[in-house]
Amino acid sequence: MKRFTALYATIDQTTKTNTKVAALAAYFGAAPEADCLWTIALFSGRRPRRAITTTKLRVWAAERAGIPLWLFEEAYPIVGDLAETIALVLPPPARQQDRSLKNWIGYLRSLDGADEETRKAAILDAWDQMDASERLVFNKLLTGGFRVGISRKLMTRALAQATGHDEAELAHRLMGDWTPDSTTYTALIEAPDPEAAQSRPYPFCLAYGLEEGPETLGPPENWLAEWKWDGIRGQLIARKTATGTAHFVWSRGEELMTDRFPEFAKAADFLPPGTVLDGEIVAWDGTAPLPFNDLQKRIGRKTVPKALLKSAPVILLAYDLLEENGEDLRSLPFAVRRARMDALVGALPRDAPVRPSPLIDIDSWNALARIRCAARENRAEGLMLKSSASPYHAGRKKGDWWKWKLDPLTIDAVMIYAQQGSGRRANLFTDFTFAVWNGNDLVPFTKAYSGLTDAEFRKITAWVRKNTQERFGPVRRVTPEHVFEIAFEGIAPSPRHKSGVALRFPRMKRWRHDKPLQEANSLDDLHDMLRQYG
Known part of the structure; x- marks a missing residue:
């Protein structure tokens, strides 16, 4: 826990990318594998469930600090962070501990089914073993508010430095529906696991916002344009598993959403195994996207009632083909991937919940600017501009993909x-x-x-x-x-x-x-x- 706290402090106190990556790489090279696994999980948003309400924590902290609750409540908005406020008001620890990160997370999770008195005694005892910096990190885990200024791309880069593995391969390994309970560090990072890879999406290719006019990009014939749809970015996957062809739907935030969109359950019927499509999930009225508000009614639901399935059915407006017949196509130029996608998706039956996102002809940049003005009438936020020669890279790479959004x-x-x-x-x-x-x-x-x-x-x-x-x-x-x-x-x-x-x-x-x-x-x-x- 002390090593993890030092890592957190280093990352939290700097804005320099190289400093963050170096600190992470050093940590992954020295920490126990179980702690490395939990660090990867925490830094990628896989936090343990909060076991105790923040109201209780405020009361217990004020009691232990020997101050009235009203004084704690006055201090809280000034500090601006509950975990830090608690860490600051508590008295010095009575003893020191040297538990691992995994051990402390197990300690917190063991309180899930305990009664209030047991929880209170356990938390007070934990506070009494930590200095202020450790308490801060512990409290963030305790309140479910653990966040740190590190992107998944930087974490992947640090892992590559620490392990010697390819960064793109590591990015792919970290995608998917895994938790520290369902895997080990060795299985996640080191060991080959072809079965687990069947459900994983590819790291998403992202675009930069176009601040100036598109004429700065060079000749328009080197670019392909399409609408920037107002939906949920997702990948639809059809792959062979031990039990047959299965489908998976992933969001850009690496959330598995298969059950939330039952419309795609027919994927095994219309997509050959070994297919991965990238596109925008939108609510669909039969001919055009519905407003985002209609789609939003379905976001966050684990199950979707029949009435909502009928009023806001979804489709995937596909705009890229990342895998075909099990072949990774990401290194091919976008124009080639797009042509292969159009041939695949264009041959699907009309009732398939996948349509190709239409390309927009670019006669000139001025003509495209006039088309962009009609984006809202088309339920779009603007235009996407993609270099015909661009590969499908992981994350953002300035120069290949641009989003040319409407003014707000x-x-x-x-x-x-x-x-x-x-x-x-x-x-x-x-x-x-x-x-x-x-x-x-x-x-x-x-x-x-x-x-x-x-x-x-x-x-x-x-x-x-x-x-x-x-x-x-x-x-x-x-x-x-x-x-x-x-x-x-x-x-x-x-x-x-x-x-x-x-x-x-x-x-x-x-x-x-x-x-x-x-x-x-x-x-x-x-x-x-x-x-x-x-």
Whole structure:
């Protein structure tokens, strides 16, 4: 645990990629295999389930620290992180421990079925064996809030340095539905395991955002264009297993979603084994994608009711072929992969839940720019531009794939509530609720917490502290005075919100010092946008 804590501190305290990779590589070269396995799991989002509520932890920490609970609650929003607040208020440890990371995780998991008194005694005893830095990491595991600033690509690079294995092979090995309970470090990293590989997706190829015009990319004949669909990026896999041909559906976030989309159960009937398609999962009305809000109703569900299957059926709009007849095609040029995909998918029966995502002719960059303007009418976010010669690489590689998104929708709104942030912005007000006019009333319709500079956050924080009208726990109601331009990617009806709408990816585009309160937009303006783009 001490070695893992030191690793966490090194990664958390630097923004330098090489420093992070070097620290990880050194750790993987020295730590026990069981701890290495859990480190890979934790850094890739496979966290143990939270066994104790944060409410209980706050009470126990205040008791052990000998301070009233109200004082702990006052300190918490200032520190901005519960795990760190607990680590800071606790008294020095009575003794030291040298347990492994695996041992401590087993310790936490053993509390799942215990009664409250047993859990409390176990947690207090654990705190009493750790210094502040170890407590911080332990508390993050305990609260289910363990996150660290390392991407899977960097972790894979560090593993490659530590083991001498090929980075692409390691990236493939780490994909899939594994946990530390279902495998070992040797099986995951070292040993050949062809059966387990049957269900694994390929690491996804990602695109950079195009900041300038596409004319900077060179001649248009070197590029292929398609819509950037507003759905869930996924891979549909059909492979032979010991029991026959099976299918698997994976999201870009490496989540196995096979059961959530039963429409693809027919994959074994229409796709030959040894096929992997990359594309966008969208809700489909029979001829075109439905709004993302229709698909969102299915996200997070383990089972889908019949009514939802009927109202929001899904298909895969395929745009790449990664494997055919068991052959890995990723090194081939995109134009070749795309032609082979069109031939395969184009020959499927009409009732197959897979369609080729149509390519868009590029007569000129100016003509393509005009086509891009119609993206929202096509339920798309913009265009994708892919080099005809590009291989399917793992992660992002600047220059091959670009996403040319539409400018966001915007609306001017009034800030009416404010809440402090967390982490390095724990002493600033960064989370705001915004409203629009409905007659003479301000109706809240969204929250946003990003988009301003640190200087602007400091300025608005000073204003909030002087203009608070009422407090509701950590939330402050402020004098309606400031107008902000809110940018967002989409709008959908929402009966759960008083305004009747919900925004997708709202953020603050700018602080409208030039606009008086009365000139903020209205609820009617929002509903007009809903009719046009919802």
